[in-house]
Amino acid sequence: MKKWWQKTLVIAVALLTLGLITPNHEIWDVLDNGQPSNNTQDRITTDSSEQLTVVEPESLEEDLPKQSVESLLFAAKEQSYIKFGSRIAPVIGNEFEEKIFPKLEEAIEMTLTRLDDESIKYVTISNQPSGQYGEKIFNISDGQTGKDLIRFHVRTEKRPLEGYYYNFHYHTVEDQFATHYTLGDIYWSKNTPPKWLS
Known part of the structure; x- marks a missing residue:
């Protein structure tokens, strides 16, 4: 039940602030344990002691x-x-976290390894997923040129005698976004799923 509230809170903050403010991960430690984690405590004490030290620009770039x-x-x-x-997330959220998102992370990291450290600084992510029955979740682009590097989509598929599935996949600039690289499928039900963003 707590994961559902966490997801709801993240979505609410994202919608209210139009994605400009992102919740801090330390919030979850406080919500789960009622107190900050040891890592948070260490960071707080380290940060306060480092206020007197000079940080070299090279370490910041790393x-x-x-x-x-x-x-x-x-x-x-x-x-x-x-x-x-709010209608689809509670149903597929856990399976998305376990099956799809780790593969999505790998695809993003694999794409970013092809870039140099300077280019990574300017990488951007789109902030308007498509609604209705559109496939687009988000695109990752080169912020300097505006050209997409990788596009993440989810397609609703109706399979005879089985029902509806969500097919998560991505396209890359290497093959001009032609090939579907599948991340995985999540079963919805035999009933027609709601529209995206609903």
């Missing part, structure tokens, strides 16, 4: 790509849940 990747992955999950909406 951290930027990792921070960019983490924020990109967080935004990817957030855009996925926005796409699902």
